[in-house]
Amino acid sequence: MSTEPSGSTEPSGSTEPSGRVGEPADCDAACAPAGLSMPASAAAGPVSHAIFRVARLHRMHVGQLLRRVGLHPGQELVMMQLWDGGPQRQTDLARLLGSDAATMTRTVQRLEHAGFVRRMPCATDKRVTIIEPTAASLALRREVENIWAEVESRTLGEQSDTGRAETLATLERIENNLKIAARL
């Protein structure tokens, strides 16, 4: 034990939970007023940490809204792609959405089981399966689009069009940076 990590072993007599739960008593760690997710850990990468938090929050909103229509986060992207582009090869779906082939297999299986897509063997290439949205899925389309509009609205808040454009540009810059780095 001598080697207790971080000299912090006592920033609080931590072994003593401080009896208080959630109130600013004498506990250091617990004092963070919900919302201050900025432990010094973030110092190593504030932007990375922010991306992580934003991603989780965003996904939470999407998931909460998608629940009404019986979809899970990620599935709506597949459906949107199908509604928009019509029947497509499964591999193209995976590539366009940046998803794993294995993940797409299972996502499509679940969507098929739920009755939102149909799988058709391709006549000219027996390896591929064409995925197409079912008529039943069309009933969801407007709702899903409304959900995305709602999430977009929540995400952007009261920003002006200019601000929105800058936000998008910022995200695209990050995306581009990461893409470039991935190729190195």
Place this chain on the structure above:
Amino acid sequence: MSTEPSGSTEPSGSTEPSGRVGEPADCDAACAPAGLSMPASAAAGPVSHAIFRVARLHRMHVGQLLRRVGLHPGQELVMMQLWDGGPQRQTDLARLLGSDAATMTRTVQRLEHAGFVRRMPCATDKRVTIIEPTAASLALRREVENIWAEVESRTLGEQSDTGRAETLATLERIENNLKIAARL
């Protein structure tokens, strides 16, 4: 709501994704697309879509680098919090990282099994368990910090300090917007 998915609501053709629903797909038509990742699906929420892509890319980078040290994305946040704040209650860990209590339970179990954390029953409150980093975990600390610095660098690219600050501000604005929306 600025932009109701208006135009797209049902440009009609939509009711028939592509006409052929149920026919042996002739994949020639479907095979053609070899596009990039910007289907019209993004029209419903370009920023939301961008967040999604950035999050996945970012996680991919983190995961790839974290692999060397035997951690999975998300686990490093727990370790950083522990290294930084010392022994803490599991529930505080979950709250600080914005994670689910159930998720934290299993993440801690895995980290314990991997020998990176230890679980200590709390003397004054038998419900809580104090999580503390092991000496062995300290060997990873520098490496994890390097990894985060690397990811941060990849994320920000060649941006100036000013640009970085703006990027961070943009992400924090989104985070704040989503938090506000969540409370409504």
Place this chain on the structure above:
DNA sequence: ATAATTTACCTGTCCAGACAAGTAAAGCGC
């Protein structure tokens, strides 16, 4: 003091996502 409630944690279930490995079909080289 007893009962109700809140808190902390665990388990089960389902989802996405990533990696590895395997199958079948297509394409290419010979």
Place this chain on the structure above:
DNA sequence: GCGCTTTACTTGTCTGGACAGGTAAATTAT
């Protein structure tokens, strides 16, 4: 023809993450 490589898809396994439900302990109300 024949073999090798690539492509498309599937399955297994492991992870985070979310929700529901369940237990035990602490807190609060009665």
